[in-house]
Amino acid sequence: MKQSLGLVSLVVRDYDEAIAWFVDKLGFVLIEDTFVPEQAKRWVVISPPGASESRLLLAQASTPEQESRIGNQTGGRVFLFLYTDDFWRDYERYRQNGVEFVRPPVPHPYGTVAVFRDLYGNSWDLLQPTEQNLSQ
Template sequence: MAHLGLVALVVRDYDEAISFYVDRVGFDLVEDTPRPDGSRWVVVRPAGARETALLLARASTPEQHERVGDQTGGRVGLFLNTDDFARDHARMSAAGVRFVEEPRHEAYGSVAVFEDLYGNRWDLIQPRG
């Protein structure tokens, strides 16, 4: 197996999710294709990334709506690696991304937890060495 291609993230609305991930987090919009059933195939990924991306999947059932923002039970479930923690933390903070803790330096690298527009928790992390 070469790599993990897509990770689905259940969202409330395509356009608000695109706006958050592209305008605030700094991802690129890779694809936004209408589908015959009225849904859309929306893919975003970190600028410059070539492999793993997010499929923004609009909730379509009551069960899916209940999971928006809590797909991992309140724990960090997504990890955004950076090669310049200070730069990206400052840029994302200035763009309105809500960090729920101050940056910290661990044995594995520099990290801070942020929440997306729905409350899903992410690590912004610059791995050490």
């Protein structure tokens, strides 16, 4: 048996501002942007460059309860872990693009990591795993 997580929903304030931030600042790829008339919303899927299985569904908040979760989907904990094959390349590019890092790069036995915030305040790890941890 093989299973994988294909999509993770990220609640956003506005589709277009979220697409622009993830594409322009992080270099993500816009996979799909389709209007769903039955639900009066869009199906917006983005992906890190080179990723084949993991993708984000940008879900525009449609209720006050959903709006209250924007930027705080996990109570302030790191929400998503963005793996990279070249930490310093991406770290420097993100900083040049104005991405806010809230914890500086630190080498750990499992890899090099720094924490950044997305445009809504969600915390992310930028992580280059060690070879040993990449294969697990």
